[in-house]
Every structure is written in structure tokens, then in C-alpha cells.
Amino acid sequence: MKLYTYWRSSAAYRVRIALNLKQIEAEMIPVHLVKDGGQQHTLAYATKNPSHLVPTLELEDGTVLTQSLAIIDYLEALNPAPALLPTDPVLRAKVLAAAHVIAMDIHPVNNLRVTNHLGDMFGADADAKKEWMCYWMEKGFEALEQLVQKDTKFAFGDAPTLADICLVPQYYNARRWGLDLSPYPRLTEIEKTCLALPAFANAAPEAQFDAE
């Protein structure tokens, strides 16, 4: 299979972690989100992904899957071990909710196309965009610090789940934009535990062959 990816996209980063955890091989096809006015807007790519976003997973038979969390759901069905979601329905809903605090409440509002549009519509400069991004990360991390478990190795239990897979890329963004992470000691500890695993470290932006 092929993963259309961009080194700095945190949605693509999530899928790279999941592929590594499940030891599924995929060819990485870079889609540069900035160069050439954004390669995600080419007709060839937009035909696969009508949202003009990364990632996209293309299966051997040409089937195309979009949306990072939907792709990870597919990978979970393909290779159920190691499981990225618990079987207990309540715990599973709690892991999903923690993942969604990142994937719904923070990431979409801070997406490149959204901050670009802030520039187009309101003349937001680099400082205003950074302030905007940090505002939503603070709100989300504050909630997430309370939603994760307290005495476990990872966000939920002693193995990585979808919550960790969403947290680590968002933390990467937070560091990139200079957010003060000291109010979130538990999240910071979880990030450290995750990045000690090769599945996470090898999925990091700087470890990608298209990194600049």
C-alpha cells in the first residue's frame, strides 16, 4: 500500500505511528503542502482525496482511503494486534474522546489551511497565527490533562492507544510553536514515554525522507 504523506502534517504523523506499531509496510509518497501552491491541490491528488488534505492511503487494488482516524480504523481491522483501542466499551469511548480532543477540538482549528484563511480574511500575520494556534492548544491540553489516566505508562494503560497516537503529533506542533507545556506534566510525561518507542520516533517529522 501507499501512504500519501507530508513530513510535518500531524494527521499523516498519526498514520505513520499506527503503521509502525502494527508493523505494516507502506510506500511513502510525499505531497508537499506548501511548494507549488500546495501539491494537495493537483488534479491527480484531489481525485484521490477530494478534501485536498493528507494523508491518503491507497491499497494494492487501488482503493483509496482518506481521513487519518478512518485510515487507522482500517489498519486496526487489517492487523488487530497490537490493539489501538481497548475492548471494554466505556474505556474505548474514553480513549476515543481523548483522541478526539486533539483530532477534533485542536487540530482542525489550527490546520495550515485555516491559519492561511485567517491571513486572507483578517490579515492575520505570523504572530497572530501563532497566538491563535496556542490558544486552541492550551484549551485542548488543559482538558486532556484531566481526561487521561493518572498512574499508567501511556495515556490509557500500559500500551499505546489512539490517544497517544493523536497526542504526540500535536505535542510536536506545540513545541514547534513554542507553547509553554509546563501546565501539562502528565501529557509531557506520556509524550516522553511514547517517543522512547521506535514506532513513534521513526514516525517523527524529522525522521522522514521528505523532511527539510
Added chain:
Amino acid sequence: MKLYTYWRSSAAYRVRIALNLKQIEAEMIPVHLVKDGGQQHTLAYATKNPSHLVPTLELEDGTVLTQSLAIIDYLEALNPAPALLPTDPVLRAKVLAAAHVIAMDIHPVNNLRVTNHLGDMFGADADAKKEWMCYWMEKGFEALEQLVQKDTKFAFGDAPTLADICLVPQYYNARRWGLDLSPYPRLTEIEKTCLALPAFANAAPEAQFDAE
């Protein structure tokens, strides 16, 4: 169980549809998102939902679940029939992706707290907020029109799935803000089919006892 809800919240609307489809009874507890500076910010509510968002589901034993799609995942486990996601992994990922085009790419960027923050940070007035919301709905609906199936009764197949559950509340918002829906004939047809079902119609904002 209790659902903390607000009549106009499209995330709460999704959960109301899912409860109805699965014929699960829940007591509706209104949380007014505008009155009193937003009742979602009270300590009593924020203790249950640290994201200060609706909906929240509280189980009989006091367990609290947050995030609409995580709550629906729990309801799916509790009452598997009728299924809101197909069993085939590829089709399941496609339904999830369509749901996430709404729940990740449109709804979070148009959330009340985001448009409020546009006002605070950039002085966006009512017209600018409307323009912002319509911009993201257009982008999302354009993609979604291509992602749903063509000759089925609902978005995928002949029974409602999570994709329909996400579409209908977003279409409610689109109509509220006067978006031209003529470029999306397939989505418009799906909305009509859904709203003919009591499970959808009874979950609509105007049918709620806290509607104004």
C-alpha cells in the same frame, strides 16, 4: 442515562439521532451555550466535561463520556442493532471518513467558540462570521458530495450510518446560515431521506424541549 445537550448544538444533535435510531432512552439535561455567559463553563458542568462542550453522556453508575463520536461508539457497543457502521473494513473506513469530513473538517472550525474568538481576536462581525462558516461548509460539502455513494438511499447503503448522522446536523447549520445547497444535489437528497425518519426528525433542534 442522561444526555447533557443544547438544542442547536450539532454535536448533541448527532447523539440524539443515534439514541433514537437505537431506541435508547436518555433524560435530556439542557446546557444553554449562550445564556449566563455559557452554562457549559459552570464548575458543575466543567467537572464532567473539561472541554466545556456539549454533549456529555452520564451513565447510571455516574461514568461520564464526552465527545459526540466517542459517545456514539459507546452506544453502538451497548445496542449493536441497528449498526451505524458496516462490518466490511474498507466500507467502514469510507463511512468514517465521510463522517469525519463533517466532524473534523467543518464542524470544529465553525464551532460557536471559534467564531466568538474570531470576533475577539480579529473583530469579526456577524457578516464575517457567516462568510467564514460558509467557506468551510462549501469546502467540506464539495468533498463529501464526491465521497458518498451515488445510487443508495442513504450516504452508504440503504440504512442510516454515522455519515448520515453527521451530515444532517451540518445541513441544519448550512440552512440556518443561508448557504446555497444547490451544488450538492446528492447530499440534499440524503438529508431529505433522513429527515423522513422519525429518529432524525425527532432529534432536530426545533423538536427539542429547550428550543427557543
